[in-house]
Amino acid sequence: MILFFILGATLGSFACCQAWRIHDKDKAKWSHCEKCKYQLKWYDNIPIVSWLMLGGKCRKCRKPIGWAELLSEIGLGVVFVLSFLLWPAEGGLVFADFAEVCKFSLFLVNLVILLVLFVYDAKWKELPVSLMLASMAISVIFLGINVYVSYGMGRNFDLISLVGALVILPGFYYLMYKVSGETWVGGGDWILCLPLALILGNFWLAMFTLFAANIIGSIFSVPLLVKKKGPKTAIPFGPFLILGFLVVFFLQVQILNLVII
Ligand SMILES: [Zn+2]
Structure with a gap:
Protein backbone atom coordinates (compact mmCIF):
# COMPACT_ATOMS: atom_id res chain seq x y z
CA MET A 1 0.00 0.00 0.00
CA ILE A 2 2.89 2.33 0.76
CA LEU A 3 4.32 1.52 -2.66
CA PHE A 4 0.99 2.24 -4.35
CA PHE A 5 0.78 5.55 -2.50
CA ILE A 6 4.29 6.56 -3.58
CA LEU A 7 3.59 5.48 -7.18
CA GLY A 8 0.31 7.44 -7.19
CA ALA A 9 1.91 10.55 -5.66
CA THR A 10 4.77 10.47 -8.19
CA LEU A 11 2.41 10.06 -11.14
CA GLY A 12 0.14 12.72 -9.61
CA SER A 13 3.06 15.13 -9.68
CA PHE A 14 3.74 14.13 -13.29
CA ALA A 15 0.06 14.54 -14.29
CA CYS A 16 -0.29 17.99 -12.74
CA CYS A 17 2.88 19.09 -14.51
CA GLN A 18 1.57 17.71 -17.83
CA ALA A 19 -1.57 19.86 -17.55
CA TRP A 20 0.65 22.96 -17.50
CA ARG A 21 2.88 21.68 -20.27
CA ILE A 22 -0.06 20.96 -22.57
CA HIS A 23 -1.65 24.32 -21.82
CA ASP A 24 1.53 26.38 -22.31
CA LYS A 25 2.75 24.16 -25.18
CA ASP A 26 5.89 23.96 -23.06
CA LYS A 27 8.50 21.55 -24.40
CA ALA A 28 11.02 22.25 -21.61
CA LYS A 29 12.77 19.13 -20.43
CA TRP A 30 12.96 20.08 -16.76
CA SER A 31 10.30 21.40 -14.42
CA HIS A 32 10.69 25.06 -13.59
CA CYS A 33 9.02 27.81 -11.56
CA GLU A 34 6.16 29.44 -13.48
CA LYS A 35 7.14 32.87 -12.20
CA CYS A 36 10.95 33.14 -12.15
CA LYS A 37 11.83 30.19 -14.43
CA TYR A 38 14.07 28.73 -11.72
CA GLN A 39 14.91 25.21 -12.87
CA LEU A 40 13.92 22.70 -10.21
CA LYS A 41 16.64 20.49 -8.76
CA TRP A 42 15.92 16.84 -8.04
CA TYR A 43 15.34 17.61 -4.37
CA ASP A 44 12.64 20.13 -5.34
CA ASN A 45 10.80 17.41 -7.22
CA ILE A 46 10.05 14.88 -4.49
CA PRO A 47 6.26 14.48 -4.41
CA ILE A 48 4.53 15.98 -1.35
CA VAL A 49 7.82 16.20 0.64
CA SER A 50 9.32 19.02 -1.45
CA TRP A 51 6.10 21.02 -1.41
CA LEU A 52 5.86 20.78 2.37
CA MET A 53 9.56 21.53 2.92
CA LEU A 54 9.33 24.62 0.74
CA GLY A 55 6.05 25.66 2.38
CA GLY A 56 4.39 25.70 -1.05
CA LYS A 57 6.75 28.41 -2.30
CA CYS A 58 9.44 28.56 -5.00
CA ARG A 59 12.94 28.06 -3.57
CA LYS A 60 14.27 31.10 -5.42
CA CYS A 61 11.56 33.75 -5.76
CA ARG A 62 9.39 32.56 -2.81
CA LYS A 63 6.21 33.04 -4.86
CA PRO A 64 3.49 30.45 -4.07
CA ILE A 65 3.54 27.27 -6.18
CA GLY A 66 -0.18 26.71 -5.77
CA TRP A 67 -2.27 23.98 -4.14
CA ALA A 68 -2.93 21.98 -7.32
CA GLU A 69 0.47 20.25 -7.12
CA LEU A 70 0.13 19.10 -3.52
CA LEU A 71 -3.51 18.06 -3.92
CA SER A 72 -2.77 16.13 -7.14
CA GLU A 73 0.04 14.23 -5.47
CA ILE A 74 -1.89 13.34 -2.32
CA GLY A 75 -5.08 12.75 -4.33
CA LEU A 76 -3.65 10.28 -6.80
CA GLY A 77 -1.66 8.55 -4.05
CA VAL A 78 -4.89 8.00 -2.10
CA VAL A 79 -6.86 6.91 -5.18
CA PHE A 80 -4.14 4.38 -6.12
CA VAL A 81 -4.34 2.87 -2.63
CA LEU A 82 -8.15 2.84 -2.81
CA SER A 83 -7.99 1.15 -6.23
CA PHE A 84 -5.90 -1.60 -4.70
CA LEU A 85 -8.05 -1.97 -1.59
CA LEU A 86 -11.48 -1.65 -3.17
CA TRP A 87 -10.84 -3.34 -6.53
CA PRO A 88 -14.22 -4.83 -7.51
CA ALA A 89 -13.18 -8.41 -8.19
CA GLU A 90 -14.07 -11.50 -6.22
CA GLY A 91 -11.55 -11.87 -3.40
CA GLY A 92 -9.96 -8.56 -4.31
CA LEU A 93 -6.74 -8.05 -6.22
CA VAL A 94 -4.66 -10.44 -4.14
CA PHE A 95 -6.33 -13.47 -5.74
CA ALA A 96 -6.79 -11.86 -9.14
ZN1 LIG B 1 10.29 31.11 -8.72
Whole structure:
Protein backbone atom coordinates (compact mmCIF):
# COMPACT_ATOMS: atom_id res chain seq x y z
CA MET A 1 0.00 0.00 0.00
CA ILE A 2 2.89 2.33 0.76
CA LEU A 3 4.32 1.52 -2.66
CA PHE A 4 0.99 2.24 -4.35
CA PHE A 5 0.78 5.55 -2.50
CA ILE A 6 4.29 6.56 -3.58
CA LEU A 7 3.59 5.48 -7.18
CA GLY A 8 0.31 7.44 -7.19
CA ALA A 9 1.91 10.55 -5.66
CA THR A 10 4.77 10.47 -8.19
CA LEU A 11 2.41 10.06 -11.14
CA GLY A 12 0.14 12.72 -9.61
CA SER A 13 3.06 15.13 -9.68
CA PHE A 14 3.74 14.13 -13.29
CA ALA A 15 0.06 14.54 -14.29
CA CYS A 16 -0.29 17.99 -12.74
CA CYS A 17 2.88 19.09 -14.51
CA GLN A 18 1.57 17.71 -17.83
CA ALA A 19 -1.57 19.86 -17.55
CA TRP A 20 0.65 22.96 -17.50
CA ARG A 21 2.88 21.68 -20.27
CA ILE A 22 -0.06 20.96 -22.57
CA HIS A 23 -1.65 24.32 -21.82
CA ASP A 24 1.53 26.38 -22.31
CA LYS A 25 2.75 24.16 -25.18
CA ASP A 26 5.89 23.96 -23.06
CA LYS A 27 8.50 21.55 -24.40
CA ALA A 28 11.02 22.25 -21.61
CA LYS A 29 12.77 19.13 -20.43
CA TRP A 30 12.96 20.08 -16.76
CA SER A 31 10.30 21.40 -14.42
CA HIS A 32 10.69 25.06 -13.59
CA CYS A 33 9.02 27.81 -11.56
CA GLU A 34 6.16 29.44 -13.48
CA LYS A 35 7.14 32.87 -12.20
CA CYS A 36 10.95 33.14 -12.15
CA LYS A 37 11.83 30.19 -14.43
CA TYR A 38 14.07 28.73 -11.72
CA GLN A 39 14.91 25.21 -12.87
CA LEU A 40 13.92 22.70 -10.21
CA LYS A 41 16.64 20.49 -8.76
CA TRP A 42 15.92 16.84 -8.04
CA TYR A 43 15.34 17.61 -4.37
CA ASP A 44 12.64 20.13 -5.34
CA ASN A 45 10.80 17.41 -7.22
CA ILE A 46 10.05 14.88 -4.49
CA PRO A 47 6.26 14.48 -4.41
CA ILE A 48 4.53 15.98 -1.35
CA VAL A 49 7.82 16.20 0.64
CA SER A 50 9.32 19.02 -1.45
CA TRP A 51 6.10 21.02 -1.41
CA LEU A 52 5.86 20.78 2.37
CA MET A 53 9.56 21.53 2.92
CA LEU A 54 9.33 24.62 0.74
CA GLY A 55 6.05 25.66 2.38
CA GLY A 56 4.39 25.70 -1.05
CA LYS A 57 6.75 28.41 -2.30
CA CYS A 58 9.44 28.56 -5.00
CA ARG A 59 12.94 28.06 -3.57
CA LYS A 60 14.27 31.10 -5.42
CA CYS A 61 11.56 33.75 -5.76
CA ARG A 62 9.39 32.56 -2.81
CA LYS A 63 6.21 33.04 -4.86
CA PRO A 64 3.49 30.45 -4.07
CA ILE A 65 3.54 27.27 -6.18
CA GLY A 66 -0.18 26.71 -5.77
CA TRP A 67 -2.27 23.98 -4.14
CA ALA A 68 -2.93 21.98 -7.32
CA GLU A 69 0.47 20.25 -7.12
CA LEU A 70 0.13 19.10 -3.52
CA LEU A 71 -3.51 18.06 -3.92
CA SER A 72 -2.77 16.13 -7.14
CA GLU A 73 0.04 14.23 -5.47
CA ILE A 74 -1.89 13.34 -2.32
CA GLY A 75 -5.08 12.75 -4.33
CA LEU A 76 -3.65 10.28 -6.80
CA GLY A 77 -1.66 8.55 -4.05
CA VAL A 78 -4.89 8.00 -2.10
CA VAL A 79 -6.86 6.91 -5.18
CA PHE A 80 -4.14 4.38 -6.12
CA VAL A 81 -4.34 2.87 -2.63
CA LEU A 82 -8.15 2.84 -2.81
CA SER A 83 -7.99 1.15 -6.23
CA PHE A 84 -5.90 -1.60 -4.70
CA LEU A 85 -8.05 -1.97 -1.59
CA LEU A 86 -11.48 -1.65 -3.17
CA TRP A 87 -10.84 -3.34 -6.53
CA PRO A 88 -14.22 -4.83 -7.51
CA ALA A 89 -13.18 -8.41 -8.19
CA GLU A 90 -14.07 -11.50 -6.22
CA GLY A 91 -11.55 -11.87 -3.40
CA GLY A 92 -9.96 -8.56 -4.31
CA LEU A 93 -6.74 -8.05 -6.22
CA VAL A 94 -4.66 -10.44 -4.14
CA PHE A 95 -6.33 -13.47 -5.74
CA ALA A 96 -6.79 -11.86 -9.14
CA ASP A 97 -5.84 -13.59 -12.38
CA PHE A 98 -3.85 -12.16 -15.26
CA ALA A 99 -6.85 -10.54 -16.96
CA GLU A 100 -7.78 -8.77 -13.75
CA VAL A 101 -4.22 -7.49 -13.25
CA CYS A 102 -4.29 -6.15 -16.84
CA LYS A 103 -7.54 -4.36 -16.10
CA PHE A 104 -6.10 -2.95 -12.88
CA SER A 105 -2.99 -1.65 -14.71
CA LEU A 106 -5.10 -0.05 -17.44
CA PHE A 107 -7.27 1.52 -14.78
CA LEU A 108 -4.24 3.11 -13.08
CA VAL A 109 -2.96 4.52 -16.40
CA ASN A 110 -6.44 5.88 -17.04
CA LEU A 111 -6.44 7.53 -13.61
CA VAL A 112 -3.29 9.46 -14.53
CA ILE A 113 -4.93 10.74 -17.74
CA LEU A 114 -8.13 11.58 -15.84
CA LEU A 115 -6.08 13.59 -13.34
CA VAL A 116 -4.50 15.66 -16.14
CA LEU A 117 -8.04 16.31 -17.43
CA PHE A 118 -9.23 17.10 -13.89
CA VAL A 119 -6.48 19.70 -13.33
CA TYR A 120 -6.83 21.14 -16.83
CA ASP A 121 -10.60 21.54 -16.58
CA ALA A 122 -10.44 23.00 -13.06
CA LYS A 123 -7.79 25.53 -14.17
CA TRP A 124 -8.80 26.50 -17.68
CA LYS A 125 -12.38 25.20 -18.02
CA GLU A 126 -11.46 23.10 -21.01
CA LEU A 127 -10.91 19.41 -21.73
CA PRO A 128 -8.16 18.61 -24.27
CA VAL A 129 -9.63 16.19 -26.81
CA SER A 130 -6.35 14.31 -27.38
CA LEU A 131 -6.30 13.27 -23.71
CA MET A 132 -9.90 12.12 -23.83
CA LEU A 133 -9.14 10.02 -26.91
CA ALA A 134 -6.20 8.43 -25.08
CA SER A 135 -8.50 7.65 -22.16
CA MET A 136 -11.06 6.23 -24.56
CA ALA A 137 -8.50 3.93 -26.21
CA ILE A 138 -7.54 2.52 -22.81
CA SER A 139 -11.20 2.16 -21.85
CA VAL A 140 -11.97 0.20 -25.03
CA ILE A 141 -9.21 -2.31 -24.16
CA PHE A 142 -10.54 -2.45 -20.59
CA LEU A 143 -14.02 -3.21 -21.93
CA GLY A 144 -12.57 -5.78 -24.34
CA ILE A 145 -11.02 -7.69 -21.44
CA ASN A 146 -14.33 -7.49 -19.56
CA VAL A 147 -16.19 -9.00 -22.52
CA TYR A 148 -13.52 -11.66 -23.02
CA VAL A 149 -13.60 -12.65 -19.35
CA SER A 150 -17.38 -12.93 -19.17
CA TYR A 151 -17.50 -15.15 -22.28
CA GLY A 152 -14.61 -17.19 -20.89
CA MET A 153 -16.69 -17.87 -17.79
CA GLY A 154 -19.63 -18.92 -19.95
CA ARG A 155 -21.63 -15.79 -19.20
CA ASN A 156 -23.12 -13.49 -21.80
CA PHE A 157 -21.87 -9.97 -21.73
CA ASP A 158 -24.81 -7.64 -21.13
CA LEU A 159 -24.60 -5.56 -24.29
CA ILE A 160 -27.94 -3.83 -23.66
CA SER A 161 -26.71 -2.58 -20.31
CA LEU A 162 -23.56 -1.20 -21.97
CA VAL A 163 -25.62 0.61 -24.60
CA GLY A 164 -27.81 1.91 -21.77
CA ALA A 165 -24.70 3.26 -20.04
CA LEU A 166 -23.65 5.06 -23.22
CA VAL A 167 -27.12 6.55 -23.64
CA ILE A 168 -27.56 7.69 -20.04
CA LEU A 169 -24.10 9.23 -19.53
CA PRO A 170 -22.46 10.55 -22.75
CA GLY A 171 -25.85 10.63 -24.49
CA PHE A 172 -27.47 12.69 -21.76
CA TYR A 173 -24.62 15.19 -21.64
CA TYR A 174 -24.55 15.43 -25.41
CA LEU A 175 -28.26 16.25 -25.37
CA MET A 176 -27.82 18.88 -22.63
CA TYR A 177 -24.93 20.37 -24.56
CA LYS A 178 -26.89 20.51 -27.82
CA VAL A 179 -30.19 21.72 -26.33
CA SER A 180 -28.58 24.46 -24.23
CA GLY A 181 -26.13 25.60 -26.89
CA GLU A 182 -23.17 24.94 -24.56
CA THR A 183 -24.53 27.02 -21.68
CA TRP A 184 -25.43 24.20 -19.25
CA VAL A 185 -22.53 21.89 -19.93
CA GLY A 186 -19.44 22.25 -22.10
CA GLY A 187 -18.78 20.40 -25.34
CA GLY A 188 -16.04 18.34 -23.68
CA ASP A 189 -18.17 16.83 -20.94
CA TRP A 190 -20.04 14.32 -23.10
CA ILE A 191 -16.75 13.13 -24.67
CA LEU A 192 -15.27 12.67 -21.20
CA CYS A 193 -18.32 10.57 -20.33
CA LEU A 194 -17.52 8.09 -23.13
CA PRO A 195 -14.47 6.43 -21.49
CA LEU A 196 -16.19 6.54 -18.09
CA ALA A 197 -19.26 4.74 -19.48
CA LEU A 198 -17.10 2.17 -21.29
CA ILE A 199 -15.27 1.29 -18.08
CA LEU A 200 -18.46 1.07 -16.02
CA GLY A 201 -20.14 -0.87 -18.86
CA ASN A 202 -23.43 -1.00 -17.01
CA PHE A 203 -26.58 1.09 -17.22
CA TRP A 204 -27.16 1.34 -13.45
CA LEU A 205 -23.58 2.29 -12.70
CA ALA A 206 -23.72 5.01 -15.37
CA MET A 207 -27.00 6.24 -13.89
CA PHE A 208 -25.47 6.43 -10.40
CA THR A 209 -22.43 8.25 -11.81
CA LEU A 210 -24.77 10.85 -13.27
CA PHE A 211 -26.40 11.32 -9.85
CA ALA A 212 -23.11 11.30 -7.94
CA ALA A 213 -21.48 13.84 -10.28
CA ASN A 214 -24.46 16.16 -9.96
CA ILE A 215 -24.64 15.84 -6.18
CA ILE A 216 -20.89 16.49 -5.80
CA GLY A 217 -21.19 19.32 -8.32
CA SER A 218 -24.01 20.93 -6.33
CA ILE A 219 -22.14 20.68 -3.03
CA PHE A 220 -19.14 22.48 -4.53
CA SER A 221 -20.98 24.93 -6.77
CA VAL A 222 -23.69 26.36 -4.56
CA PRO A 223 -21.32 28.17 -2.14
CA LEU A 224 -19.32 29.34 -5.17
CA LEU A 225 -22.41 30.71 -6.90
CA VAL A 226 -23.59 32.49 -3.76
CA LYS A 227 -20.17 34.00 -3.10
CA LYS A 228 -19.32 35.03 -6.63
CA LYS A 229 -21.16 36.56 -9.54
CA GLY A 230 -24.40 34.63 -9.38
CA PRO A 231 -25.58 31.90 -11.73
CA LYS A 232 -23.51 33.16 -14.65
CA THR A 233 -20.26 31.82 -13.20
CA ALA A 234 -19.08 29.01 -15.45
CA ILE A 235 -18.17 25.95 -13.41
CA PRO A 236 -16.11 23.21 -15.02
CA PHE A 237 -18.04 19.94 -14.72
CA GLY A 238 -15.25 17.51 -15.68
CA PRO A 239 -13.82 17.20 -12.15
CA PHE A 240 -17.26 16.32 -10.74
CA LEU A 241 -17.81 13.67 -13.40
CA ILE A 242 -14.45 12.11 -12.58
CA LEU A 243 -15.13 12.16 -8.81
CA GLY A 244 -18.62 10.74 -9.31
CA PHE A 245 -17.19 8.02 -11.53
CA LEU A 246 -14.60 7.04 -8.91
CA VAL A 247 -17.18 6.80 -6.12
CA VAL A 248 -19.44 4.60 -8.25
CA PHE A 249 -16.58 2.46 -9.59
CA PHE A 250 -15.32 1.63 -6.10
CA LEU A 251 -18.82 0.98 -4.74
CA GLN A 252 -20.11 -0.87 -7.82
CA VAL A 253 -20.66 -4.21 -6.08
CA GLN A 254 -22.75 -2.54 -3.36
CA ILE A 255 -24.66 -0.43 -5.91
CA LEU A 256 -25.47 -3.42 -8.13
CA ASN A 257 -26.63 -5.44 -5.11
CA LEU A 258 -28.91 -2.56 -4.21
CA VAL A 259 -30.40 -2.28 -7.70
CA ILE A 260 -30.78 -5.93 -8.66
CA ILE A 261 -33.14 -6.69 -5.70
ZN1 LIG B 1 10.29 31.11 -8.72
